[in-house]
Amino acid sequence: MYTRLVIVGGGQAAVQAIDTLRRKGFTGQLALIGDEPWLPYQRPPLSKKYLAGALERERLLLRPQHFYESHSVEVRLGRRVQEVSRREQRLRLDDGSTVAYDALLIATGSRPRPLAAPGTELEGVYFLRTIADVERIRTELGPGKRLVIVGGGYIGLEVAATVREAGLDVTVLEMADRVMNRVVCPQLSAFYQAEHARHGVRILCNSRVRALAAGPGSRRVRAVVTEDGEEHPADVVVVGCGVLPADELAVAAGLACENGVVVDEHCRTSDPAIYAAGDCANHPSLHYGRRLRLESVDNAFEQGASAALNLLGMETVHDKVPWFWSDQYDLKLIIIGVGQGYDTVVMRGDPATRAFSACYLRGGELIAVDAVNSPKDQMAARKLIAARARPMPDRLADHTMPLKDAV
Numbered sequence: 001m002y003t004r005l006v007i008v009g010g011g012q013a014a015v016q017a018i019d020t021l022r023r024k025g026f027t028g029q030l031a032l033i034g035d036e037p038w039l040p041y042q043r044p045p046l047s048k049k050y051l052a053g054a055l056e057r058e059r060l061l062l063r064p065q066h067f068y069e070s071h072s073v074e075v076r077l078g079r080r081v082q083e084v085s086r087r088e089q090r091l092r093l094d095d096g097s098t099v100a101y102d103a104l105l106i107a108t109g110s111r112p113r114p115l116a117a118p119g120t121e122l123e124g125v126y127f128l129r130t131i132a133d134v135e136r137i138r139t140e141l142g143p144g145k146r147l148v149i150v151g152g153g154y155i156g157l158e159v160a161a162t163v164r165e166a167g168l169d170v171t172v173l174e175m176a177d178r179v180m181n182r183v184v185c186p187q188l189s190a191f192y193q194a195e196h197a198r199h200g201v202r203i204l205c206n207s208r209v210r211a212l213a214a215g216p217g218s219r220r221v222r223a224v225v226t227e228d229g230e231e232h233p234a235d236v237v238v239v240g241c242g243v244l245p246a247d248e249l250a251v252a253a254g255l256a257c258e259n260g261v262v263v264d265e266h267c268r269t270s271d272p273a274i275y276a277a278g279d280c281a282n283h284p285s286l287h288y289g290r291r292l293r294l295e296s297v298d299n300a301f302e303q304g305a306s307a308a309l310n311l312l313g314m315e316t317v318h319d320k321v322p323w324f325w326s327d328q329y330d331l332k333l334i335i336i337g338v339g340q341g342y343d344t345v346v347m348r349g350d351p352a353t354r355a356f357s358a359c360y361l362r363g364g365e366l367i368a369v370d371a372v373n374s375p376k377d378q379m380a381a382r383k384l385i386a387a388r389a390r391p392m393p394d395r396l397a398d399h400t401m402p403l404k405d406a407v
Helices: 012-023 065-070 131-138 154-164 186-198 248-252 297-311 375-386 393-397
Strands: 004-008 029-033 073-076 081-085 090-093 098-100 103-106 110-112 125-127 146-150 169-173 202-204 209-214 221-226 231-233 236-239 243-245 274-276 281-285 290-292 323-328 331-337 344-348 356-362 365-372
Touching: 004 012, 012 029, 012 103, 012 297, 065 073, 081 248, 103 297, 125 131, 146 154, 146 231, 154 169, 154 186, 154 323, 186 202, 186 323, 186 331, 186 365, 221 236, 274 297, 331 375, 344 393, 356 375, 365 375
Parallel strands: 004 029, 004 103, 029 073, 103 274, 125 236, 146 169, 146 236, 169 202
Antiparallel strands: 081 090, 090 098, 110 243, 209 221, 221 231, 281 290, 323 331, 331 365, 344 356, 356 365
């Protein structure tokens, strides 16, 4: 049994691991090390309510200060781990101090994907990943200002919806041929692109950024230049072209890494005393028959709990059907499962009604459902996908029939 556990990272996986460890009876020493000055907090609201100024910082916190005090957690904030010494089982922090561990949980999440174009260092150019990022961006926003967003994924489109409602002039540049192309089918992409256009957002696909340009003698961004030579005037630029796993610490420590920290079904890394969970972890999915690295609050929650149970010697396989969500305007998109590799899409309902679902099949098996303002479909989808249901396509397409009855 371990007597001193250390968690590196300040997100959902870390907090869920702490909660699970203490609830399941761990009485040893427990430490949390985070590189931001704030207690672990929710990230999804950053591009929505927090960016809009509709949510106070304190309400972002996953747990208040007294949670850590009552659970006897040693919390070190604003400290970055510089090195993991696996042989000595010791961490070296950026202030020169060291922290010993019997077992280590890496829950470092993800970091923004850099934009491969000159000019990202200019004033007025931002990435959005932390509270500090959002608070800097908010100082730049105002009605009539021109915002260019690089990237038409979740983050880019959520920011577009939020700031457009605040009266900004918004342009989204997406290098692919459609928005959200990695996660949804063409029908969903077309629907969301039309919805943003209806709100006055310009979305330009097949637009690869060549450079961010400043004004003469200035260090302030004035335009985004695309490969076709077009200049898109900008007072502010937000780069949202995806994220990468924050696995630098694991790589430097010599742990197996490939698109994240490689773990087994019990969240163990290639070092049996080190576990990983959340956005940084690449785990085997028994359900989908391949490895996945999921950028999902739900997965971080479940994997943090699974890692904690395995640290306690309660053997637990992490193999949940994941889900994701995105809020844009008054549309709530809930994605159940992973649709990659689908061969058929069946639409339930008419997108014009703004309440419909897209069902993804592979070899007749339901593998994912995208539900737009359709809570009943998304609830039924969880059970059907987990059960490897093989619905009848004609019944699946009948939106007047409950999804659960399509099998």
